Amino acid sequence: MSKPVIATTSLAGCFGCHMSFLDIDDRLLDLIELVEFNKSPIDDIKTFTKDCDIGLIEGGCCNTENIHLLKEFRKRCKILVSFGECAIMGGLPAMRNDISVKECLEEAYLSGPSTVNEDKILPNDEELPMILDRVYPCHEIVKMDYHLPGCPPTADMIWIVLHALILDVDIELPYEVIKYD
Amino acid sequence: MTTTEIQTVLKKFRNDKTRLVDILLEIQSENGFISKQKIETIAEGLDISEVDVEQTMSFYHFFSCKPRGKYTIYLNNSLVAMMKGREKVADAFEKELGCKFGEVAEDIGIFDTSCIGMSDQEPAALINGKVFTNLTSFRAREIIRDMRKGMEVEEMYANTFGDSKNSSKLVRSVVRNHIKRTGPILDQNFQTGKILQKQLALMTPEEVINEVKRSHLRGRGGAGFPTGIKWEFCRRATGKKKYLFCNADEGEPGTFKDRVILTEKPEMLFEGMVVAAYAIGASEGILYLRYEYSYLKDYLEDVLDKMRKDGNLGKNPAGIKDFNFDIRIQLGAGAYICGEESALIESAEGKRGEPRNRPPFPVEKGYLGFPTTVNNVETLCSVVKVIQNGGEWLRNMGTKDSTGTKVLSISGDCLFPGIYELEWGFSINTILEMAGAHNTQAVQIGGPSGALVNPDQFDRILCYSDLATGGSMIILDESRDLLKDVVMNFTDFFIEESCGSCVPCRNIPTLLKNKLTRILEGKGTMKDFEDSQNWANMMQINRCGLGHTAANPIITSLENFRHLYEDKIQKHKDFDSGFDIASAVAESCEFVDRDPNI
Ligand SMILES: Cc1cc2nc3c(=O)[nH]c(=O)nc-3n(C[C@H](O)[C@H](O)[C@H](O)COP(=O)(O)O)c2cc1C
Ligand code: SF4
Numbered sequence: 001m002s003k004p005v006i007a008t009t010s011l012a013g014c015f016g017c018h019m020s021f022l023d024i025d026d027r028l029l030d031l032i033e034l035v036e037f038n039k040s041p042i043d044d045i046k047t048f049t050k051d052c053d054i055g056l057i058e059g060g061c062c063n064t065e066n067i068h069l070l071k072e073f074r075k076r077c078k079i080l081v082s083f084g085e086c087a088i089m090g091g092l093p094a095m096r097n098d099i100s101v102k103e104c105l106e107e108a109y110l111s112g113p114s115t116v117n118e119d120k121i122l123p124n125d126e127e128l129p130m131i132l133d134r135v136y137p138c139h140e141i142v143k144m145d146y147h148l149p150g151c152p153p154t155a156d157m158i159w160i161v162l163h164a165l166i167l168d169v170d171i172e173l174p175y176e177v178i179k180y181d
Numbered sequence: 182m183t184t185t186e187i188q189t190v191l192k193k194f195r196n197d198k199t200r201l202v203d204i205l206l207e208i209q210s211e212n213g214f215i216s217k218q219k220i221e222t223i224a225e226g227l228d229i230s231e232v233d234v235e236q237t238m239s240f241y242h243f244f245s246c247k248p249r250g251k252y253t254i255y256l257n258n259s260l261v262a263m264m265k266g267r268e269k270v271a272d273a274f275e276k277e278l279g280c281k282f283g284e285v286a287e288d289i290g291i292f293d294t295s296c297i298g299m300s301d302q303e304p305a306a307l308i309n310g311k312v313f314t315n316l317t318s319f320r321a322r323e324i325i326r327d328m329r330k331g332m333e334v335e336e337m338y339a340n341t342f343g344d345s346k347n348s349s350k351l352v353r354s355v356v357r358n359h360i361k362r363t364g365p366i367l368d369q370n371f372q373t374g375k376i377l378q379k380q381l382a383l384m385t386p387e388e389v390i391n392e393v394k395r396s397h398l399r400g401r402g403g404a405g406f407p408t409g410i411k412w413e414f415c416r417r418a419t420g421k422k423k424y425l426f427c428n429a430d431e432g433e434p435g436t437f438k439d440r441v442i443l444t445e446k447p448e449m450l451f452e453g454m455v456v457a458a459y460a461i462g463a464s465e466g467i468l469y470l471r472y473e474y475s476y477l478k479d480y481l482e483d484v485l486d487k488m489r490k491d492g493n494l495g496k497n498p499a500g501i502k503d504f505n506f507d508i509r510i511q512l513g514a515g516a517y518i519c520g521e522e523s524a525l526i527e528s529a530e531g532k533r534g535e536p537r538n539r540p541p542f543p544v545e546k547g548y549l550g551f552p553t554t555v556n557n558v559e560t561l562c563s564v565v566k567v568i569q570n571g572g573e574w575l576r577n578m579g580t581k582d583s584t585g586t587k588v589l590s591i592s593g594d595c596l597f598p599g600i601y602e603l604e605w606g607f608s609i610n611t612i613l614e615m616a617g618a619h620n621t622q623a624v625q626i627g628g629p630s631g632a633l634v635n636p637d638q639f640d641r642i643l644c645y646s647d648l649a650t651g652g653s654m655i656i657l658d659e660s661r662d663l664l665k666d667v668v669m670n671f672t673d674f675f676i677e678e679s680c681g682s683c684v685p686c687r688n689i690p691t692l693l694k695n696k697l698t699r700i701l702e703g704k705g706t707m708k709d710f711e712d713s714q715n716w717a718n719m720m721q722i723n724r725c726g727l728g729h730t731a732a733n734p735i736i737t738s739l740e741n742f743r744h745l746y747e748d749k750i751q752k753h754k755d756f757d758s759g760f761d762i763a764s765a766v767a768e769s770c771e772f773v774d775r776d777p778n779i
Contacts, residue, residue, distance in 0.1 A: 064779070067762060102772045124775035131769035136760065143708070143756040 004053040004166050007077060008040040011066040012093045012135055013059025016152045017084035018042075021056075023155035034166050039076075048076050054165055056083040057144075060090040061136045065129035074142040079165060082144045083158075085151040087137065094135040101133050150180060182211050184222050191226040198227040199549065201237050201531030202514055205244055206472075213253050213290075213309075214245040240533035240680075242294060242515030243472050250290030252328045255307040256282075256316075259296035259434040260625075260670045261592045261655060265303040266317070273318035277325040289328050295517055295674060296434035297473040300592035300655070301359045301599050309334045310475055312356050346444045351480035358441050359599030362615070364586040365570075365578075366446065366562045367602050373448045374491055376569045377499035381456055384568075386416065389460040393564060395572030397584040402428055402520075402557030403627070403651035404726070408564065411554060415461040415544040418552035423463040426529070426548070426555040427454055430471045430513055430520035433628035434674060435653035438588040439558040441600045443470075443477055446562060447484045451508060453561030455498050456568055458506040461554050466508040469525050472515050481510060517678040521725050522555040523547075524680070535680045536725035559588055559652075579605030583644035587652060591616045593625075594658035609639040609648075618656045623663055623742070625655040629671035630730035632737040633663065664745055665701055668734045672697065675731035685719050686728030692716060693735050704759035705750050714739060 010018060018041060024031070037043045038052050055077030061067050074080055085091040096104050109115060109122055138144050148161055157177050164171040182190075190207050194200040204223065209215050215223075215238065224231040238244040243255075256262075256271055271282065271291075280286035282293055299305035302314035311334045313324070320339060327337045335353065342348035343357040360367055381389070394409030415423060427450065431439040442450060454466045470478065485508055488494040495507050511529045513519050519528045523537035526548050547553020556564075563585055567575050575585045583605035589612070592598045596617030603611075613621055624634050626643070627650040634641070634648070641648050657667060672694045681687045693716065696709045717732035717739075739746060751757060762779050770777045 064762065064766060067760075101769045105769060105772050122773040124770075124773040126775075126778065130766040130775070130777060132765045133768050134765075136765075140758050141760050142758060 003034065003036045005036050005038050005050065006040065006054045006056070006162075007038045007048065007052040007073065008042060008056040008083075009058065009069060009073065010041070011057060011059035011070060011087070011138075012062040013084065013086045013091070015041075015058070017056075017058040017087075020084075020150075020152035020155055021158055024159045025155070027159050031162070034163075048072070052077045053079060054162070055080045057081065057087050057138050058083050059086045060093060060138060061132065061141055062093050063129035063131050067132075067141060070138060070141055079145045080138075080142070081146040081148060081161070081165075082138045083148050084153050085149065087144075088139075088147050088149060090135040090137050091151065094137075097134040101131055105131070149178065182208060182219065187219060187222045188226055191223065196226055196228070197531075198229050198233075199529075199531045201227065201234065202241075202528060203512065204531075205234075205238060206512055206514060209244060212248070213250065214248045217246065220246065237531060237533055240516060240535075241513075244514055248285060248290075249292070250285045251288040252309060252334070253290045253292065254324075255292050255294035255297070257295070257297045257299065257303065257305050258293045258670075259300065259303075259674070260629075260667055261300040261435060262296075262303040262305065263666065263670060264593060264657075264661070267304040269318045270304045270306075270316045270321045273321035274325065277322050287329065289325065294473075294515065295678060296432065296436075298431055298437045298440045298471070299356065300435050300437055300590065300653075302357060303592075307473060308337070310472075311335065312354055312473075312476055313338075314355055314357070315340070346480070349480065351483050352444070352477060354476050356440075356444075356476075358444060359597075360441060360445070361591075361597055361599040362601040362603065364588075364602035364604070365566045366442065366449070366559065366586060366588055367600070371446065371449050371565075374452070374488075374493050374499075376565055377452055377455055377493050380568055381459060382499045382501050386460045386462065389456060389568065390416065392572045393460070393567055396567045396575035397572070397582075398560065398563055398567060398575060399583065399645060400557055401559035401563065401587070401651065402555075403433070403630075403649075405645045405649055408556065408560055411544060411556075412457065412460045414542075415463075415552050415554045418545050420550075420552040422465070422551045423461055424548040424551055424553040425454055425458045425461060425463040425466040426522075426525065426553060427466065427468045427561055428520060428522065428525060428555050428557050429468055429474065430517075430525060431474070431558075432471060432517035432520045432678075433630065433651055433653055434671070435590060435592055435625065435628045435655045436651060437590045437592075438600055438652050440474060440477075442558050442562060442588065443474065443481065447481055448488070449562050449565050450558055451484060451488055452493065453556075453564045454508055455493065455506060456564050457554060457556060457561060459498075459501065459504055461552075463554070464505055464507075466506060467529055467548070468508060468510045469513060469519070469529060470510055471513045471519075475512055478510055478512065485510075516680075517674075518680045518725075518727055521727060524725070525555060526553060533680070535682050536727075538724065557651075580642070580644045580646075582646045587643070587650070589650075589652050589654055591654045591656070593654075593656035594618060594621070594661070595656045605644045606642055608642055609634065609654075612643075612654060613639065613656065616656065618658070620659045621656055622659045622661060623657045623667075625653070625657065625667065626650050628653040628655075629674050630726070630733055632733065633667065633741055634737075635741040638741070663738060663742055664697065664749075668738045669694070669697060669701075671734035672731075675727070675734075679727060679731065683723040683728050686723040686731060689716050689720060690731050693732060697735070699759050700746060700749050702759070703749060703751070704757055705746075706754050706757050707750060707752075708756050710739070710746055710750060 055073045082088045278286045304316045305314045398408045399405040519534040524534040528534035543553045589601045675690045720732045
């Protein structure tokens with residue numbers, strides 16, 4: 001039987017969840033034995049080359065690029081996991097959600113104290129992703145199957161969950177692993 | 182108010198920070214808000230930080246640190262108000278003033294407020310603390326014009342004063358009682374002082390407790406705890422002092438029976454407090470009166486004065502040796518959660534009305550740390566009748582587990598909304614017939630925290646073992662959209678009134694509201710339905726009764742009106758996030774001047 005295939009990505013995130021993923025340390029070696037990676041910063045594969053079993057999504061959606069990518073992951077992955085606080089709730093980027101996007105852009109490109117933009121150029125090139133009215137958690141865009149809490153989720157949690165998903169057994173998270181404060 | 186005047190107010194309350202709510206109410210009464218500067222003076226005078234003052238202030242709906250106008254209109258937005266045409270009235274206010282709710286124009290502020298206990302005469306509003314009932318858009322415009330002329334609030338009443346005590350010199354309100362059916366609590370032949378003097382005086386506290394236990398009387402405030410047992414716990418608790426509270430917070434939307442009892446039977450209520458105090462050994466009593474009923478305060482104070490003069494309150498009430506007991510009135514400041522007994526105690530201590538963790542229970546450690554009993558208005562009235570006629574007498578009324586009578590607040594789609602006192606054990610059908618209800622689609626029993634019941638269950642019996650109720654019954658006929666009008670309104674109510682301490686209570690009602698919105702927009706799927714059910718179950722881990730019941734509008738409508746949801750759900754999809762990319766990018770594209778290419 002071929003190995004289960006994993007894909008990962010970071011949308012409106014800071015790569016902190018991926019860093020925590022790397023924190024599983026030497027268990028990475030065990031993981032490599034168990035799975036194959038496809039599209040992911042871990043192996044730097046930029047586009048899907050096949051359908052995957054598990055997709056880990058870091059970060060929520062703040063622009064159209066995030067939306068397209070998330071939808072593609074949904075199409076390509078059997079199981080999709082919201083991986084960390086930003087994917088689950090929008091996290092820090094969602095702090096802008098109480099302010100209108102117009103006001104945010106105005107401050108960033110025109111009126112902010114450190115802004116120098118004499119020609120008042122605004123980011124409207126066709127090539128650029130369009131900014132969403134607010135930052136959306138992943139499950140408000142597509143169906144997510146699992147939610148791994150934490151900012152970032154601990155390496156132990158990531159390991160336990162991945163391990164269980166790969167082996168198709170129940171996920172058992174001891175209290176210490178899901179307790180954060 | 183000058184600094185000196187504020188200091189005089191503080192002095193009147195002995196610079197006691199536990200009286201902060203009273204202090205704020207008095208200082209705010211001058212011009213409807215409390216400025217930053219005044220907060221500083223208050224904090225200094227009470228030797229607490231400004232933040233301490235602000236955190237209490239910000240908790241209550243009726244306190245403000247910004248001006249809310251010379252005239253402040255609080256228009257009720259409860260379900261029954263909506264059913265009776267509140268939106269038209271609200272529109273008229275907004276148009277006439279050219280401002281929105283939550284704003285002030287021409288020195289007139291218009292604000293929403295939760296149920297003000299007038300469901301039998303909605304739409305109703307509080308204007309500078311005075312109640313206005315049966316409002317129409319015509320009246321709304323008229324009131325604003327009167328305000329422009331600078332009239333006194335009382336001069337703006339268009340109708341005559343209400344019936345019976347509502348028109349007495351100290352009440353002078355346009356509120357009507359609408360008593361439709363009387364029983365032992367609301368009957369006319371109660372003789373002031375007689376039961377205290379002739380009967381209580383001859384009993385020991387233990388005998389009182391035993392008689393109440395024998396009656397099987399259970400609390401009428403909603404939770405139904407056996408009154409005699411509560412008193413026994415409190416009597417046995419050790420403490421240098423004990424307190425008795427009467428809970429007159431009556432915030433459950435659709436309930437107004439305590440208002441009527443307070444108006445018509447205050448002597449009986451206060452005598453019930455004397456009985457309870459004697460039984461538990463309390464020396465001080467506090468009537469916690471919701472701010473919405475502050476129009477009754479002077480009148481109630483007067484009743485207390487008379488009782489003191491008659492020797493039924495104060496030193497040795499009814500001539501009982503070694504027993505001293507007096508009552509003060511504590512006003513609330515607008516917060517449904519303060520009806521929860523431990524929140525009520527916190528509020529009476531001048532703090533935010535956030536429920537306490539239990540144990541310890543108030544009977545062990547309550548007001549200021551002393552053993553405290555909290556009883557509902559109606560419970561305390563029932564007690565007087567138990568002393569008069571004996572526990573056996575009460576047990577002969579009602580059902581086995583629910584003895585005596587219940588005073589019901591009936592409102593909504595019926596010909597005769599009002600107060601009905603009935604023996605426990607009546608069916609919903611009986612009520613509908615009595616109140617003149619036709620084409621009834623559903624009945625909300627026990628307010629938003631209770632249950633939305635369908636016609637198949639109209640033969641169910643009201644009692645603690647079947648359908649328990651604090652007394653609110655809202656009748657809904659076939660013209661009502663149960664999900665949009667009822668469930669949504671109640672869910673908004675809980676979102677507004679949660680104290681915010683517990684995560685599920687703070688968040689889940691909002692999530693459920695979002696789900697319901699999507700279902701109503703036709704974007705819902707079976708998954709939304711299932712999520713709602715699963716998430717609602719999580720509410721049980723909240724700290725208090727508000728959190729435990731805040732999902733009940735969703736839970737009981739899912740149970741009893743499942744088809745209403747199913748009709749609106751998309752059957753061919755198992756997931757639909759409802760996300761619309763075009764509308765999500767519209768604003769940013771417009772700002773940067775770019776055509777959305779989706
Ligand atoms: C959110 C909430 C609101 C409540 N509001 C009231 C109220 O307005 N009046 C009342 O008597 N009890 C209210 N209660 C119940 C009280 O906590 C308490 O059980 C009651 O006052 C005890 O009196 P009883 O035993 O005579 O019923 C409320 C409870 C909760 C959880
Ligand atoms: S359940 Fe809700 S109202 Fe009760 S304490 Fe918790 S947050 Fe406050």
